[in-house]
Amino acid sequence: MVTIALLGGVLLAADHIDAPAVTGPGSTSPNNDITDIYAFQSPADNNKMVFVLNTQGLLAPAATAAAKFGSNVMYEFNIDNTGDNVEDLVIQCLVQKGKMRVYGPVAAGTPGTISMVKTSGPLTEVAVTSYDAGSPIVGTNSNGITAFAGPRDDPFFFDLVRYKEIIAGTQTGFRNPGVDTFAGTNVMSIVVEVPKSLLGSATTINVWGETKSK
Amino acid sequence: MLYFNKFSLALVLGSALFLTSCDKDDDMPTDTFDISGTYTQNDQMARPAINTVFVGSARKNEFNTTVPSAMNAAFNAQFQSVLTGFGYTSNALGWDKATFAGALVTDVLNVKTNGTTTFFDGTNVLTGRALADDVIDTELLLIFGGPMGNANASLTSDNVNSNDKAFATSFPFLASPN
Numbered sequence: 392m393v394t395i396a397l398l399g400g401v402l403l404a405a406d407h408i409d410a411p412a413v414t415g416p417g418s419t420s421p422n423n424d425i426t427d428i429y430a431f432q433s434p435a436d437n438n439k440m441v442f443v444l445n446t447q448g449l450l451a452p453a454a455t456a457a458a459k460f461g462s463n464v465m466y467e468f469n470i471d472n473t474g475d476n477v478e479d480l481v482i483q484c485l486v487q488k489g490k491m492r493v494y495g496p497v498a499a500g501t502p503g504t505i506s507m508v509k510t511s512g513p514l515t516e517v518a519v520t521s522y523d524a525g526s527p528i529v530g531t532n533s534n535g536i537t538a539f540a541g542p543r544d545d546p547f548f549f550d551l552v553r554y555k556e557i558i559a560g561t562q563t564g565f566r567n568p569g570v571d572t573f574a575g576t577n578v579m580s581i582v583v584e585v586p587k588s589l590l591g592s593a594t595t596i597n598v599w600g601e602t603k604s605k
Numbered sequence: 606m607l608y609f610n611k612f613s614l615a616l617v618l619g620s621a622l623f624l625t626s627c628d629k630d631d632d633m634p635t636d637t638f639d640i641s642g643t644y645t646q647n648d649q650m651a652r653p654a655i656n657t658v659f660v661g662s663a664r665k666n667e668f669n670t671t672v673p674s675a676m677n678a679a680f681n682a683q684f685q686s687v688l689t690g691f692g693y694t695s696n697a698l699g700w701d702k703a704t705f706a707g708a709l710v711t712d713v714l715n716v717k718t719n720g721t722t723t724f725f726d727g728t729n730v731l732t733g734r735a736l737a738d739d740v741i742d743t744e745l746l747l748i749f750g751g752p753m754g755n756a757n758a759s760l761t762s763d764n765v766n767s768n769d770k771a772f773a774t775s776f777p778f779l780a781s782p783n
Contacts, residue, residue, distance in 0.1 A: 423647040423648050424648055425648045425649070425650040427650070427653060428650050428651050428714060428734070429734045429735065429736060430714050430716045430722065430733050430734055431716075431722040431723075431733045431734060431735040431736070432717075432720070432721070432722045432733070433776075434774060434778065435774065435775055435776060440716070440718070440722075441776075441778065443736075443777075443778075443779065452782070452783045455782055455783075464644075464647075465644040471673075471713065475674060476672075476673040476674040476676075476711055476713055477672070477673075477674050485638060485640065487638050487639060488638075490638075492638055502672070503672055504645065504646035504670055504672065505643050505644070505645055505646070506643065506644045506646075507642070507643055507644070508640040508641075508644075510640065522782060527776075527777055527781075529776055529777065537776050539776065539777035541782075542782040543777070543779035543780060543781065543782055544768070544769070544770045544779060544780035544781060544782055544783055546736045546737075546768050546772065546779055546780070547653070547768075548739075548741075548765050548766075548767065548768050548769065549741045549763055549765060550763040550764065550765050553763065554763065557760070563759060564758075564759020564760055565759060565760065565762060565763045565764050566764065567764040568764050568765075569762075569763045569764035569765040570765070571765045571768075571769055573769075574769035575769065575783045576783065577782040577783055580777070580779055582776070582777035582778065582779065584776055584777075587718055587719075590718065593718060594717065594718055594719060595715055595716065595717055595718065595732075596715075596716050596718055597651075597673070597713035597714065597715055597716070598651060598713060598714045598716050599649055599650065599651035599673060599712060599713045599714065600649065600650055600651065601646055601647075601648065601649040602646070602647045602648045602649075603644035603645055603646045603647060604644060604645065604647055605642045605643060605644045605645065
């Protein structure tokens with residue numbers, strides 16, 4: 392049980408409760424905390440790839456209707472298709488006035504932690520789906536890109552409560568069955584589906600998500 | 606008359622904007638968007654839990670603003686130190702501590718562009734991340750399960766194996782909000 396003692400203070404939970412700059416007291420950008428990134432072949436079309444960027448974890452249903460994307464935030468998917476872990480393509484998502492615009496995939500100008508909007512690639516626009524909408528609003532464009540922005544059930548699952556008890560030393564292992572701490576909670580989600588032909592020719596790409604603000 | 610002139614001007618300007626936007630082969634903007642200025646990084650993420658497990662609160666902000674290509678140089682030693690703290694020797698993939706730290710420290714999702722995309726499905730390893738992937742169990746097993754995957758049995762699964770709501774078969778695939 393040496394491991395348990397050392398777990399404390401290091402392990403917390405996924406990325407749902409992240410760093411001080413994005414969630415802590417005095418944060419200037421509480422909407423920017425990424426909870427999870429997903430990248431997978433579209434279950435509906437083998438020729439397309441789906442990218443998901445979720446933010447604002449552990450949203451209670453009662454708080455979800457009022458949750459908003461940051462209008463000063465860029466939600467960005469970074470894609471490396473040359474194997475050097477430097478972004479070659481970006482998909483930049485902005486949400487303003489109840490709409491999301493998705494710029495790209497487009498060549499990533501100057502890589503790094505500072506970005507400007509790259510307008511030379513495909514543009515996809517979609518209205519933000521509201522909490523009380525009966526069905527998701529889906530935007531498409533002539534390049535075969537599809538986009539969604541709005542609240543969704545958090546797809547992440549984990550017995551975080553038990554986990555915290557383990558690292559606090561009051562339990563020695565997980566329970567069975569476990570209890571999903573994220574059951575019944577929501578996230579503010581951005582989903583973009585892109586034809587693989589727009590991602591280059593590499594057999595493996597490297598993907599990560601970023602939030603940036605101004 | 607003044608009103609008429611303003612209206613005419615608006616029409617002309619509106620037509621010009623419309624024509625400009627039609628030069629692109631994309632959907633036509635229907636409203637003005639502020640796309641000016643520079644955006645500075647706040648957060649980044651790829652693999653689940655890596656930042657919180659291996660970085661720790663003192664350097665989280667630094668990790669969140671370190672570009673992936675620089676993560677190995679900046680954080681490899683720390684990742685190995687955390688694995689040492691866990692009593693880590695090897696895992697089911699046969700990775701020693703240095704190999705495992707090296708694989709984890711560059712926080713990107715490796716995604717196959719042809720075929721199955723999954724964090725781990727029993728066969729494919731790190732070829733993407735799908736919604737239903739039990740990523741926590743995969744990480745617990747690789748960290749605590751030892752070379753045979755059978756060590757520390759009470760720590761290698763949280764026994765939550767799927768999401769509470771079914772995923773959709775059509776875009777956007779995530780379930781409706783609660």
